[in-house]
Amino acid sequence: MKKYIYGLFDVANSPFQVLIISTIFSPYFAQVIVGDPELGSAYWQWTVGLCAILIAITGIKLGPLSDMVKHGRRNFFFITTLLCITFTFFLWGAKPNSNYIIYTLVIFFIANFFFELSQMFYNSYLFNFSEKKERGAVSGFAFALGYFVVIPLILFLVIYFLKPQITLFNLDKTQFEHIRIIPIIVGVWFLFFSIPIFMSIYSLNPAKLMIKSKIQSSLDLIFKKKKITNLGRFLIARLFYADAIIALQVSFAVFTKHHVGLTFEEMLKLLLLTSFVQGLGAFFGGIVNDRIGSKKIIQISLVVVFFTIIGLVSFKSKFLFVLIFEFGAFFFGILQSASRVLMTSFLNKDNLGQGFGLFTLASRSTAILGPIMIGTITYFTSVETGFLSITVLLLIGYVMLKKVDVPRSY
Numbered sequence: 001m002k003k004y005i006y007g008l009f010d011v012a013n014s015p016f017q018v019l020i021i022s023t024i025f026s027p028y029f030a031q032v033i034v035g036d037p038e039l040g041s042a043y044w045q046w047t048v049g050l051c052a053i054l055i056a057i058t059g060i061k062l063g064p065l066s067d068m069v070k071h072g073r074r075n076f077f078f079i080t081t082l083l084c085i086t087f088t089f090f091l092w093g094a095k096p097n098s099n100y101i102i103y104t105l106v107i108f109f110i111a112n113f114f115f116e117l118s119q120m121f122y123n124s125y126l127f128n129f130s131e132k133k134e135r136g137a138v139s140g141f142a143f144a145l146g147y148f149v150v151i152p153l154i155l156f157l158v159i160y161f162l163k164p165q166i167t168l169f170n171l172d173k174t175q176f177e178h179i180r181i182i183p184i185i186v187g188v189w190f191l192f193f194s195i196p197i198f199m200s201i202y203s204l205n206p207a208k209l210m211i212k213s214k215i216q217s218s219l220d221l222i223f224k225k226k227k228i229t230n231l232g233r234f235l236i237a238r239l240f241y242a243d244a245i246i247a248l249q250v251s252f253a254v255f256t257k258h259h260v261g262l263t264f265e266e267m268l269k270l271l272l273l274t275s276f277v278q279g280l281g282a283f284f285g286g287i288v289n290d291r292i293g294s295k296k297i298i299q300i301s302l303v304v305v306f307f308t309i310i311g312l313v314s315f316k317s318k319f320l321f322v323l324i325f326e327f328g329a330f331f332f333g334i335l336q337s338a339s340r341v342l343m344t345s346f347l348n349k350d351n352l353g354q355g356f357g358l359f360t361l362a363s364r365s366t367a368i369l370g371p372i373m374i375g376t377i378t379y380f381t382s383v384e385t386g387f388l389s390i391t392v393l394l395l396i397g398y399v400m401l402k403k404v405d406v407p408r409s410y
Helices: 002-023 025-034 037-068 072-093 098-124 132-162 182-202 217-222 230-260 264-292 294-314 318-344 352-364 369-380 383-388 390-401
Strands: none
Touching (some): 002 098, 002 132, 025 230, 037 352, 098 352, 217 352, 230 369, 230 390
């Protein structure tokens, strides 16, 4: 039962990632509000990158603090999730006019900031909702559930809002209300599916509180006796390949439309297929994770995603593009799931907030590098060149991960 409760929060947050950050709302911002896909893409990437700096700084402070305060992790998880949902609603006000560029970027910045912090605390709860021998399966199941259940939501949006001339609630399509209502639906969905884990966590016994004087041990976790620890090496590797994941998510929709000219309807079909394929990858990858280990499956996934990006840039045939992308998408779900599993192998139940604060730091401290690098390269060269630069981050992440020794107790 615990894995279903844990997985339902992936169901809750997946639409924000898929529909707001990546697929529907970001192209709307770039093409309609800004009116220039390349410039709009650069603005969106820069905003994600700048937000990542604040997330990294806040996460490294808030994580240890949550271990020091009674019910700290629980309360911070509740607050950040609810604030993300609240500000997501305000994206309804992002009207199709260049006067709303700043408004949209500011609201998205705030919503994304609280979204990432809520994810930090959610990831730390994997330790509480799974046993060591099944952590890969539980993590993979949660990601898979999120990918699978978002499919009927997307179909609902297509049937009642995106495709028909007369939408549900008779929205004004000339003012793009059929797009602007999506954040409201995402917010309601997010809130509803968050309730099970909120109720479950509320009844958990609080963890042993960390003593304030021991907070400095965060440094010892990554650098001890003048050497970088195994955890430190993993976090550096994570720092680069997580940056690549963020950049890939944020830039994919604009890249796809520009590179192969997929229509809006084709993009939606691709989104549905991708959600299903990523769900399969996360589910089966989680099972394999528990058999061969998180490090090995992350390495395999990084190699596949690396060559996937090269393949996507190399071909303009729609059929080959979709085939290559879906092959990579299978491993993309595995990569996300296995990373949080590997992180738990370096932690114990008393320093989860601190540990996942570091995990968030590694995930976001250079997230400015990827989105801003891609946004800048796109601005001065082309969408294709900017997208291809993601491979550099993946390569560095792979090289660093090779140096990581997984704890024997894991």
